[in-house]
Amino acid sequence: xxxxxxxxxxxxxxxxxxxxxxxxxxxxxxxxxxxxxxxxxxxxxxxxxxxxxxxxxxxxxxxxxxxxxxxxxxxxxxxxxxxxxxxxxxxxxxxxxxxxxxxxxxxxxxxxxxxxxxxxxxxxxxxxxxxxxxxxxxxxxxxxxxxxxxxxxxxxxxxxxxxxxxxxxxxxxxxxxxxxxxxxxxxxxxxxxxxxxxxxxxxxxxxxxxxxxxxxxxxxxxxxxxxxxxxxxxxxxxxxxxxxxxxxxxxxxxxxxxxxxxxxxxxxxxxxxxxxxxxxxxxxxxxxxxxxxxxxxxxxxxxxxxxxxxxxxxxxxxxxxxxxxxxxxxxxxxxxxxxxxxxxxxxxxxxxx
Numbered sequence: 001x002x003x004x005x006x007x008x009x010x011x012x013x014x015x016x017x018x019x020x021x022x023x024x025x026x027x028x029x030x031x032x033x034x035x036x037x038x039x040x041x042x043x044x045x046x047x048x049x050x051x052x053x054x055x056x057x058x059x060x061x062x063x064x065x066x067x068x069x070x071x072x073x074x075x076x077x078x079x080x081x082x083x084x085x086x087x088x089x090x091x092x093x094x095x096x097x098x099x100x101x102x103x104x105x106x107x108x109x110x111x112x113x114x115x116x117x118x119x120x121x122x123x124x125x126x127x128x129x130x131x132x133x134x135x136x137x138x139x140x141x142x143x144x145x146x147x148x149x150x151x152x153x154x155x156x157x158x159x160x161x162x163x164x165x166x167x168x169x170x171x172x173x174x175x176x177x178x179x180x181x182x183x184x185x186x187x188x189x190x191x192x193x194x195x196x197x198x199x200x201x202x203x204x205x206x207x208x209x210x211x212x213x214x215x216x217x218x219x220x221x222x223x224x225x226x227x228x229x230x231x232x233x234x235x236x237x238x239x240x241x242x243x244x245x246x247x248x249x250x251x252x253x254x255x256x257x258x259x260x261x262x263x264x265x266x267x268x269x270x271x272x273x274x275x276x277x278x279x280x281x282x283x284x285x286x287x288x289x290x291x292x293x294x295x296x297x298x299x300x301x302x303x304x305x306x307x308x309x310x311x312x313x314x315x316x317x318x319x320x321x322x323x324x325x326x327x328x329x330x331x332x333x334x335x336x337x338x339x340x341x342x343x344x345x346x347x348x349x350x351x352x353x
Contacts, residue, residue, distance in 0.1 A: 010332070010351040013344065018331035023338040024072070027092060030339030033309040034081040034093040035073075037065075037333070038281075038321035042112075045104035047219050050145045052181070054325045062096075063112050065330055069094040070118060073337065077235035078121040078275050082301050082319070085312050094337060096120040097303065097321060099239060099277055101128065103218070106225040110232055122229060123239035123277035123303075126264035129223050132216035135243045136198050139205040140185060142215060146208045149173060149180050155207075159200045165192045189280075194248070223268045230269060237275035238262045238299060245280060251289040258290070259297040274300040281305030281321075291317045307353035309336055 017023040041048035041056035048056045069075065074091040076084060081095045096113075098105050101124040113120055127133050143152055150173045157166030169187055172180035188197050205212075221229070230236050240246070240257040241264070249257065258276070265273045276299040278286040283306065294302045294317060301316045308320035322336055335341055341352045 006351065009349070010335075010341075013351060014329075014331045014335035014340070017338065017340045018334050023334050023340060026340050026343055027072075027338035030343060031311055032085065032088075032090065032092050033311055033337070033339060033342075034076075034085045034095065034314075034319075035309045035333075035337040036078055036081070036095045036097055036303060036319060036321040037324050038097050038099065038303070038305060039324045040099050041102045042098075042104045042109040045102075045108050047103040050141055052141065053327070054323075057325050057328060059108050059112050061326070061328070062109070062324070063116065065324070065328065065333065066096060066113075066116055066118060068330060068334075069337070070116060075118040077119045078237065078301065078303060078319070079235050080119070081310075082316060085310065092337065092339075097237075097277070098122045099281075100125055100243070101221050101226065101239070103221050103225070105234075106221050106229050110229055110234065113234070114232060119233040119235060121235040121237055121275060122226075123237040123275070124226060124261075124265060125220070125239050125241070125243050126261040127242045128216055128220040129226065129268070130264055132213045132220075133242075134212060134216050134219060136188070136201050137185065137243075138215060138219060139201050139210060139212075140188070142210060143201070143204055143208060144181065149184065152204070153180075153184060155204055156200055159203055160192075161196050162192055189245070227269060230271075235275065236265060236269060236273065237277060238265055238273050238297075239277050240279055243279040246278060246286045246290040247284060251293070254289050255293040255296065258293045258299075262297045262299065272298065274298075276302040278302060278304055307336070309339070309342065 039057050041051060042059050042062060043056045073094045076093050076095050078095045078097055081093045084093055101122055105122050153169045153173060160166060169184050172183045177183055226236060238261045240261045244257055246254050262273050276294050278290060281304045301319060303319045303321050306320050307322055310319050322333060344351050
């Protein structure tokens with residue numbers, strides 16, 4: 001009940017700022033900020049057809065959002081934004097970032113950005129480009145284009161070594177839980193042995209005729225396409241080798257994932273790579289060893305998936321981002337970007353996500 005009330009107040013407050021024009025007043029009186037939008041895929045595109053709605057945004061909707069901000073804010077890449085934010089004067093800044101390096105970023109998003117005359121930052125998984133391999137979650141979503149979630153869970157239970165995982169997952173279906181796909185994915189992500197999970201998903205993927213190379217070619221850009229994005233003004237950043245949950249790895253393993261990913265980008269792109277995105281990006285997905293490894297690897301900044309805007313005193317290895325997808329609402333993005341939610345917090349009203 002308390003959460004629902006907060007969401008209602010948040011919605012009404014954001015609409016008030018947006019539709020009355022008060023957002024411009026708030027933006028003028030609040031300290032300068034960098035707002036980083038964070039997405040994955042840009043549709044329509046064959047590469048994202050089988051992915052969930054929270055991973056994609058229609059290109060027309062994205063163009064509308066970016067066009068609105070371009071007329072009122074300074075548009076930049078993440079790297080440019082951090083540099084500009086350190087200066088005392090100027091408009092507040094907005095940057096678009098996209099994670100993983102999906103093919104539609106090049107084929108669909110890049111022409112739209114060129115039309116608007118703005119840049120963006122795309123964070124690349126090195127293994128997907130070097131080896132044309134995909135992480136387990138993409139096989140997970142592909143499998144669900146072939147079988148129901150109930151059948152998938154049943155087959156997983158037959159093949160896995162962890163009976164608890166099967167019994168918990170089966171309850172999501174038999175008890176009619178909300179969004180069993182999300183619940184099962186989260187269970188596999190955080191509560192199962194990753195080696196057993198990957199083994200079982202690989203088996204089910206193969207049984208259903210999955211081809212990892214073809215799936216990688218469908219999903220991810222090539223190095224040539226990455227270089228074309230770079231030439232078009234898109235900043236390319238690191239996103240590890242294989243999109244692992246860093247906090248589940250040892251410090252040495254984290255260093256290999258982060259540093260190895262950066263080394264591959266430097267080798268293929270021929271320039272330094274200052275920006276990094278933690279895979280998954282929530283506070284439990286990375287730790288102090290991840291931050292230290294990113295700095296040792298040569299990254300200057302690192303972005304999370306924690307909502308909010310960034311001020312000059314924001315820690316550069318824990319930058320905030322605002323997730324955008326098909327359900328993104330411009331008035332809520334504006335309320336964050338103008339400093340409206342930060343202003344409300346000064347009066348004890350915490351409305352950020």
